[in-house]
Amino acid sequence: MTTTPTGKGRLPAREELDPQYTWKLEDMYASDGEWEEDYNVVDRMLGEVADFEGTLATSGAQLLRWLHFADDLNVIAGRLGNYAFRRYDENTANTVYQGMMDRVMAQHARIGAATSWVLPEILSMPEDVVRGHIAETDGLEVYAHHLDEILRMKAHTRTPSEEQLLALSMESLAAPSNIFGMFNDADIRFGSITDEDGGEVEVTKGRYIQLQESRDRRVREDAYRAMYGAYGAWRNTLAATLGGQVKKEIYLARARRYENTRHMALYEDNIPEGVYDNVVRTINDNLAPLHRSMALRKRLLKLDAVRPWDLYVPLASEASFHFPYDEAVRHVREAMAALGPAYVRDLSSGLDGGWIDVYENQGKTSGAYSAWTYGAHPFVLLNYSSTLKDVFTLAHEMGHAMHSYYTWKNQPPVYGGYTIFCAEVASTTNEMLLVDHMLGTQSDPELRLHLLFHHIDAIRGTVYNQALFAEFEQYIHQSAEAGTPLTVDVLSGKMSELYRRYLGPDFEMDDAYAMNWSRIPHFYRSFYVFQYATGLSAAAAISRAILDGSEGALDRYLEFLKAGSSRYSIDLLRDAGVDMTRPDPIAATAGLMNALLDKVEELL
Numbered sequence: 001m002t003t004t005p006t007g008k009g010r011l012p013a014r015e016e017l018d019p020q021y022t023w024k025l026e027d028m029y030a031s032d033g034e035w036e037e038d039y040n041v042v043d044r045m046l047g048e049v050a051d052f053e054g055t056l057a058t059s060g061a062q063l064l065r066w067l068h069f070a071d072d073l074n075v076i077a078g079r080l081g082n083y084a085f086r087r088y089d090e091n092t093a094n095t096v097y098q099g100m101m102d103r104v105m106a107q108h109a110r111i112g113a114a115t116s117w118v119l120p121e122i123l124s125m126p127e128d129v130v131r132g133h134i135a136e137t138d139g140l141e142v143y144a145h146h147l148d149e150i151l152r153m154k155a156h157t158r159t160p161s162e163e164q165l166l167a168l169s170m171e172s173l174a175a176p177s178n179i180f181g182m183f184n185d186a187d188i189r190f191g192s193i194t195d196e197d198g199g200e201v202e203v204t205k206g207r208y209i210q211l212q213e214s215r216d217r218r219v220r221e222d223a224y225r226a227m228y229g230a231y232g233a234w235r236n237t238l239a240a241t242l243g244g245q246v247k248k249e250i251y252l253a254r255a256r257r258y259e260n261t262r263h264m265a266l267y268e269d270n271i272p273e274g275v276y277d278n279v280v281r282t283i284n285d286n287l288a289p290l291h292r293s294m295a296l297r298k299r300l301l302k303l304d305a306v307r308p309w310d311l312y313v314p315l316a317s318e319a320s321f322h323f324p325y326d327e328a329v330r331h332v333r334e335a336m337a338a339l340g341p342a343y344v345r346d347l348s349s350g351l352d353g354g355w356i357d358v359y360e361n362q363g364k365t366s367g368a369y370s371a372w373t374y375g376a377h378p379f380v381l382l383n384y385s386s387t388l389k390d391v392f393t394l395a396h397e398m399g400h401a402m403h404s405y406y407t408w409k410n411q412p413p414v415y416g417g418y419t420i421f422c423a424e425v426a427s428t429t430n431e432m433l434l435v436d437h438m439l440g441t442q443s444d445p446e447l448r449l450h451l452l453f454h455h456i457d458a459i460r461g462t463v464y465n466q467a468l469f470a471e472f473e474q475y476i477h478q479s480a481e482a483g484t485p486l487t488v489d490v491l492s493g494k495m496s497e498l499y500r501r502y503l504g505p506d507f508e509m510d511d512a513y514a515m516n517w518s519r520i521p522h523f524y525r526s527f528y529v530f531q532y533a534t535g536l537s538a539a540a541a542i543s544r545a546i547l548d549g550s551e552g553a554l555d556r557y558l559e560f561l562k563a564g565s566s567r568y569s570i571d572l573l574r575d576a577g578v579d580m581t582r583p584d585p586i587a588a589t590a591g592l593m594n595a596l597l598d599k600v601e602e603l604l
Contacts, residue, residue, distance in 0.1 A: 011204070011362045014091050021325070024354030028083045028376045035083055035100070038076050042107060045073050049114045056118075057125045060137030067143050070115070071413040077111060078373035080104055086371060086379055091363035092186040105171060105178075112167035117160045122150050145566055146414045152270070156256040166255060173252070176244035177524040183234075183241075184521065185365050190230045193222040203227060205366035206383040212312040213387070224309040228512040231519050235488045238518040243486035246477055249526050261477045265527035269419040270568045275580055276470065279530045282583040283467035286590035290464050291504030292597055293456055298506045300604075305508035312457075316449030321388050325358055328384075328391040332398060335437035336430065338546055340554065343402070350401055356380045356394075368393050370400035370427075374416035378404040388450055392431050392458070399430035407564035420528055421569040424462075424535025425542065425576075426561060431458060432543035445603065452600050459593045462536040463586070468502045470530035473523060491517050537585035538578040540592060545577055553577060 029035045052066045084104045088097040122130070130147055134140050158166065190203035196216045203211065203226045211223035231238065249261040258264035266273055298306050300315045323331075329351050336344055350356070357364075360383040372378040378401035384390050403426035408416055435455050442448060475494050480486055492514035499516075500509050522529050545553035560576040573580055 014361045021358035023357040023379050042077050046114050053117050056121050060133030060140050064140045075374050075413050082373040089365035093363040109171040116163040116167040119157045120160045123154045173248045176241050180241050190226045206360040220309040232515050239488045245524050246480045269421050278583045279533050280471050282586040289593040294504050294506040308510050308513040315453050317446040322386050323391050328394050332395045335434040338433050358382050358384045370397045372404035374413045395430040395434040396427040399427035403561050406561040410562040411564035415564040415566040418565050419569045421531050424532050425538045428536045428539035429543045456596050463533045466529045466532040468498050534580050537589040540589050541578045
């Protein structure tokens with residue numbers, strides 16, 4: 001068995017990994033056969049959906065019966081999807097789970113079509129009747145916020161027949177995202193380069209950042225050329241794919257009578273559009289810390305200009321810090337003591353209990369994520385390679401996992417998730433607590449510099465880079481809505497202009513880097529990325545209040561973790577102590593980056 005795959009040479013096959021470091025999907029289904037049984041249960045339940053049609057307005061009790069039935073249906077369907085997608089992500093070339101995933105998506109489309117009458121039927125009821133049912137029917141008060149959400153969607157819900165057609169179109173409309181995902185995870189290859197020691201190493205997405213952290217600039221550039229050259233070879237196909245995704249969003253926005261695609265994306269979670277504008281405008285007003293970090297990078301690396309392959313090499317020293325996975329687990333566990341013994345106990349059940357898939361293997365989905373569905377503990381995918389960044393990725397994804405776990409344990413199914421706007425707060429709060437813990441416990445001055453630079457780079461990547469992506473995304477949607485074709489020249493031209501403006505005079509753009517839009521999966525989840533910036537800024541404020549011992553800060557935060565989607569996101573964060581309708585949290589995060597740069601200058 002391979003316990004800790006090496007960073008060079010052949011990737012291990014899935015079956016070669018030590019089970020100790022793989023997730024336990026058997027906690028959802030002991031076998032594919034059990035999955036098939038639930039798949040058939042959902043199909044049988046779909047046959048019962050029509051019995052409810054036309055009856056919801058008859059009484060509060062009948063409306064409650066439907067809501068309970070819908071909860072049961074969604075819980076089972078969600079578990080089916082979670083299992084299929086996680087199995088697929090173990091090895092995206094496995095055709096068995098490709099097929100299972102396709103069946104889940106087809107079933108979800110059938111669910112959407114079969115239940116497309118529900119919203120129009122509820123919305124056809126006078127609002128005072130709905131509220132009367134809530135007041136008079138025991139058990140229906142649980143669904144009050146959910147029904148408020150439905151009533152809020154009245155202006156954007158079509159007739160039952162139109163809703164059915166929209167639901168039937170969703171499977172085909174998913175094509176751009178599915179095609180990109182298959183290409184990006186299963187098909188694209190980057191070839192091999194020669195490493196610092198003269199050996200051949202295959203460039204993969206999991207290894208790319210490691211190669212970008214090499215002290216050998218030739219290695220960094222070679223890896224960069226290998227990756228961006230591969231994407232560049234498919235430039236027109238990838239432009240058409242992203243363009244197809246934007247056209248899909250435009251179609252849905254117009255079909256549902258939204259002002260534009262951004263209005264549609266933010267309306268779903270009741271996020272004021274001014275919050276998006278705050279992010280872009282406030283970051284553009286505070287580019288000086290980012291420019292300062294580029295100037296420092298140029299000086300410490302002794303470069304005439306910072307190029308794209310110079311953006312991730314560590315600046316603190318040539319020391320290479322290696323954190324075996326078990327050591328990373330210890331650091332994360334100790335850092336979360338700030339959140340109290342109950343949190344640490346529950347966190348440990350995840351760290352030690354089969355929640356996490358640790359190492360890269362052949363065909364495994366790249367990157368890292370936490371996935372959950374109601375009624376099962378979360379699952380965390382990593383591609384752990386023992387870097388300091390990987391330690392923070394573990395903390396980050398376990399923050400997501402714990403948010404999901406507490407939501408599941410404290411909310412009914414109808415509120416058993418949380419919005420994208422709140423999603424990055426818990427993960428980034430964990431990162432903030434980890435960096436504070438490690439700075440407080442690690443005496444090695446070189447490691448301390450690495451930690452400071454990690455914190456600076458986190459702000460750069462999570463706030464500044466995501467604001468750049470948000471500005472790019474706004475531009476391409478507005479351009480397409482105005483009738484401008486999203487050609488390679490349009491996409492790359494805008495990305496090039498943004499990188500020059502954001503990174504400042506000490507950064508020198510490279511033509512291939514203008515293709516960075518082609519490899520960003522989040523552009524297939526429209527207007528998502530700005531919420532990384534809001535999430536980190538909210539997390540910075542929350543973690544500082546907890547570490548400072550501010551009265552009630554910890555209790556407010558733990559209540560936030562348990563709240564799921566039981567209230568609107570803006571209100572949940574405001575109750576946790578952060579008002580994201582104001583520019584202050586974003587500006588304060590830019591100020592934090594400046595303060596960290598001051599500490600670096602002092603140490604240097």
